[in-house]
Amino acid sequence: MRQGAFLIPGLLLLSLIAPLSLIAGPLESANHPHHQSMSVVHEAEHDVDHAWETYHRVALGGTVASPSLQAEIEEHLHEARTLIAQAQEAAEHGDEYRLGHLIKQAQFHTARAREGSKEQKR
Numbered sequence: 001m002r003q004g005a006f007l008i009p010g011l012l013l014l015s016l017i018a019p020l021s022l023i024a025g026p027l028e029s030a031n032h033p034h035h036q037s038m039s040v041v042h043e044a045e046h047d048v049d050h051a052w053e054t055y056h057r058v059a060l061g062g063t064v065a066s067p068s069l070q071a072e073i074e075e076h077l078h079e080a081r082t083l084i085a086q087a088q089e090a091a092e093h094g095d096e097y098r099l100g101h102l103i104k105q106a107q108f109h110t111a112r113a114r115e116g117s118k119e120q121k122r
Contacts, residue, residue, distance in 0.1 A: 037091035037099055041084065044103050044110075048080045051110045055117045065119040073116040080109040 055073055064070045083106035090099040 037094070037096065038088075040099065040103060041087045041091045044087065044106050045084050048077065048084055048106065048110050051080070051113045051117070052077055055113060058117045063120050064117070065121050069116050069119060073113045076109040076113040076116070080106045080113065083109065 087102035
């Protein structure tokens with residue numbers, strides 16, 4: 001029984017810490033050959049992280065307008081994350097055109113998710 005007393009607090013702590021690894025941290029190197037491109041990706045990544053945080057607050061508060069809207073918001077946020085990963089690759093390869101296109105798409109999905117998160121239950 002004593003082992004179980006540590007299991008629940010341990011799982012709670014893990015559930016609070018684990019999402020932190022998904023949040024955009026500091027930019028790794030100012031000496032990167034494509035530093036400006038990496039900065040653009042990093043900024044967009046923070047924007048997506050903020051949109052996720054906003055969505056989670058609304059979802060946990062139970063104020064998302066509908067289950068279908070909730071699914072739509074999550075879809076936009078997942079798509080934005082995927083596009084950020086692709087933008088990271090484009091930045092690493094110095095592909096400025098592709099980078100710009102991917103960042104614009106990620107911003108579109110992030111904006112749609114934010115709009116959905118603002119829509120309240122009636």
